[in-house]
Amino acid sequence: MSEKMLEDWRSHALSYERELNDVVLGLSSAIRSLVIAIFARGHVLLEGNVGVGKTTLLRAAARGLGGGYQRIEGTIDLMPQDLIYHTFIDRDGKPRVEPGPILSQGEELSIFFFNEINRARPQVHSLLLRVMAERSITAFNQEYEFPHLLVFADRNAVEKEETFELPGAARDRFLMELEISPDDDSNVHKSLTFDARFHDTDTLISAVTEANIKFKKLTEFAPIIQSAVTAGKAVQDFVEHLRRATHDPQKYGIQLPDVEMDELMVAGMGPRGTSMLVRAAKVSAWLNGRLELMPQDVAAVFHQVVAHRVFFTPIYELQRGWLARTYTQAILNSVPTP
Numbered sequence: 001m002s003e004k005m006l007e008d009w010r011s012h013a014l015s016y017e018r019e020l021n022d023v024v025l026g027l028s029s030a031i032r033s034l035v036i037a038i039f040a041r042g043h044v045l046l047e048g049n050v051g052v053g054k055t056t057l058l059r060a061a062a063r064g065l066g067g068g069y070q071r072i073e074g075t076i077d078l079m080p081q082d083l084i085y086h087t088f089i090d091r092d093g094k095p096r097v098e099p100g101p102i103l104s105q106g107e108e109l110s111i112f113f114f115n116e117i118n119r120a121r122p123q124v125h126s127l128l129l130r131v132m133a134e135r136s137i138t139a140f141n142q143e144y145e146f147p148h149l150l151v152f153a154d155r156n157a158v159e160k161e162e163t164f165e166l167p168g169a170a171r172d173r174f175l176m177e178l179e180i181s182p183d184d185d186s187n188v189h190k191s192l193t194f195d196a197r198f199h200d201t202d203t204l205i206s207a208v209t210e211a212n213i214k215f216k217k218l219t220e221f222a223p224i225i226q227s228a229v230t231a232g233k234a235v236q237d238f239v240e241h242l243r244r245a246t247h248d249p250q251k252y253g254i255q256l257p258d259v260e261m262d263e264l265m266v267a268g269m270g271p272r273g274t275s276m277l278v279r280a281a282k283v284s285a286w287l288n289g290r291l292e293l294m295p296q297d298v299a300a301v302f303h304q305v306v307a308h309r310v311f312f313t314p315i316y317e318l319q320r321g322w323l324a325r326t327y328t329q330a331i332l333n334s335v336p337t338p
Helices: 003-023 028-039 054-065 122-134 186-194 201-206 215-228 233-247 271-287 295-309 320-334
Strands: 044-047 068-073 085-089 095-099 109-115 136-139 142-145 150-155 176-179 265-267
Touching (some): 003 215, 028 054, 028 215, 122 136, 122 150, 215 271, 233 265, 233 295, 271 295
Parallel strands (some): 109 150
Antiparallel strands (some): 085 095, 136 142
């Protein structure tokens, strides 16, 4: 692919990012990570309190991509089949079966938002894992393909009753885990509170250019970014040291306050995680106008890609909220940068 086409796509991506920043204020860092994930064709797990703009952001992202958008609420009584079909009695009193949220738009589905995924049962998580891993599902004796699908899910971080935490295998399927928390900026919060533009979500989202990215073409273009951005030996060695440090922090001299380092880790980042780290870092480099991977590109996405796929011992797992970011930052500080 020509450099001109790469630059044209980059221009569209940056325009898309600017429009998302106009819709949801104070989330520029999270929005950049979201754009990286979209162009890396990776699923995203969202963390954040209620009412911080997660749904608005995803609806705006879906409009800019084009294609279908579906949302489902996680509840304790949600069953796997509820994602595939729903049954009802029609006006003539006859039972009917119609496609559920995953099937209703077929191959046109581009964003599927699972709200409060930790309220759903593990059986539902298992079905979602297949959809995420294979972008396909079997239903009604037929295989359905979703080649353009990106899954976004958020967890209820406040209420813990009747919740089922995602197992490691499920978390590892998400390219990134993003914290959605507006900047602590008085001007941002005043605008969100007093500017009427932000009170009508539908009108606000309609300002995003529809199908600016063209989701079907993005599916074809995304692998080209991965081929176009190259990584030299020094950066390859850097990534390998980062991987090793997640498994054996003491070898790299990593110390954390009030943490017994020899009792901290169960497992570090696996091969899938390393691959996803490089995928995201290459998109970061491309968005910054470079076709050579640099250490700063890896560092820019390291926490978002790695923190949710390192596993602590039970006593420290309870402290993941503060510990994960502290740990990933300590790794970046301790591993020599080429």
